[in-house]
Amino acid sequence: MRTFLFILFSIVCFKAPGQCIEKEFVGPSHKFAYLLRLATDTTHNSRIEQDFFCAYPNSVGELNAIFGADQQTGMLPLNGVHDRLKIIFFFYHLRTIDKSAYYKKYIDLCVDGEWQNTDDVDGFGLLNKLLADPSMVVTELETRTDSDILNVFRLLLSCTNEKGLNTKYTEINEVLARNSPALMAPLHKAYNEIQTSTPWQRD
Numbered sequence: 001m002r003t004f005l006f007i008l009f010s011i012v013c014f015k016a017p018g019q020c021i022e023k024e025f026v027g028p029s030h031k032f033a034y035l036l037r038l039a040t041d042t043t044h045n046s047r048i049e050q051d052f053f054c055a056y057p058n059s060v061g062e063l064n065a066i067f068g069a070d071q072q073t074g075m076l077p078l079n080g081v082h083d084r085l086k087i088i089f090f091f092y093h094l095r096t097i098d099k100s101a102y103y104k105k106y107i108d109l110c111v112d113g114e115w116q117n118t119d120d121v122d123g124f125g126l127l128n129k130l131l132a133d134p135s136m137v138v139t140e141l142e143t144r145t146d147s148d149i150l151n152v153f154r155l156l157l158s159c160t161n162e163k164g165l166n167t168k169y170t171e172i173n174e175v176l177a178r179n180s181p182a183l184m185a186p187l188h189k190a191y192n193e194i195q196t197s198t199p200w201q202r203d
Helices: 002-013 028-039 046-055 060-066 081-092 099-111 122-132 134-141 146-157 162-179 181-197
Strands: none
Touching: 028 046, 028 060, 028 081, 046 081, 046 099, 081 122, 099 122, 099 134, 099 146, 122 134, 122 146, 122 162, 134 162, 146 162, 146 181, 162 181
16 A cells, blocks of 8 residues: 555656646746746756746747737837846756757747748747757657748748848758758748748848
8 A cells, every 4th residue: 555655646746857747827927927037046957947948838929928918919018128038048048958848849939930020030049959959950840740840941031131031041951951851842932932022122
């Protein structure tokens, strides 16, 4: 009987490394305060990173909600910019999270991201991750649907000027040529869509 109770206690009270336990929040502002507290904790240990990762949004809609975006316009409030950036940068710099889980959440964020008329958002930093750690990002991308892959590339390529678009396209294309040639076709499609639908300003 004691053995059974110990096993039951272990299942309830302990989690496997990297496994998330759902945390309840009163509302978006409560979740924002929780993430900000963890992001500014100077100890920056693996437990804090894991708690932060588990609470971090899985979609742009949820991210906008905790950041207080206007529900009709999607515009973020002018105040609190630095705190929002602290949260985003902390997620970008997570070091101890299982890479597969990390890039799954990263790509989930980019799948429904707004890609039109954006100013070099680079997929919340995913472009830099793709260039620095291509095998892991590509492995996760290859599991997604064609429409998801296309939208991720749209977001990564988003730019306010044609030169920047071409630079990004070249960088990503070179990475894919070495790591996943099959992904070059949706990249090219995303590039053409942005190229033909954006009224670039010519000098």
